[in-house]
Amino acid sequence: MDLVHRRALEPHRGHVLSANLTDEAARFLRELTGYEPARAGLWHEALTHGSMGEARDYQRLEFLGDRVLGLAIADWLHEKSDAAEGKLSQRLNALVSRETCADVARQLGIPAHIRLGKQARDDGGAQSDNILGDVMESLIGALFVERGFDAARDFVRKAWEKPMAGGTGQRKHPKAALQEWAAGNRRKPPVYTLVSRDGPDHAAHFTVSVAVHGVGEAEARGNSKQEAETSAARAFMERFG
16 A cells, blocks of 8 residues: 555544534535545644634644645646646646635635634635635645545545636746846836735735836735735736736
């Protein structure tokens, strides 16, 4: 038996079946994954944000799920595309990005089931790209721990069917496109400036401007500095490109 499948059958230390997973959450997870959540503590952890102040939250499972997601998507791209490594990497990066993970989480109805502290929820944490992306990955990590890679891969292929079919990542990233546009028009490289950062850490909002000397500038907001820069680059290209 290989390591991945053997690990799925071994008891997961630190997680025991307990009463801390509500019937509603268990029903949701059963519908989401197609499996009965056998280790309630594991799934409870996967849905728990640090603002709850509990001993364990989703961060460790998010770390694991991030790697499982990357492998599942890379395997899928390799199987269905004859594209060169550079194009495959471009699509992979887009498909596993925080924004795509958050979009998938929303489509699956995950926001309503995230366990957030009152302040975090009041601050809009359930709709934060950062939190949603992390929880999406933590759930993949939990599924891998409980059922192994095959189950996690099948779940990812079902959940990511729309972004995969829709061509996410086939177009050049907005920041790369702007960089090439500036060089092609003999302009200095674009300059990104953080205009403002507001809100608590778990639900921060960033405003970024991007300027190309002699052409103009554009501004955009996002739930992370990277997201705001991407949106600003996209806005610049729509206006000046």
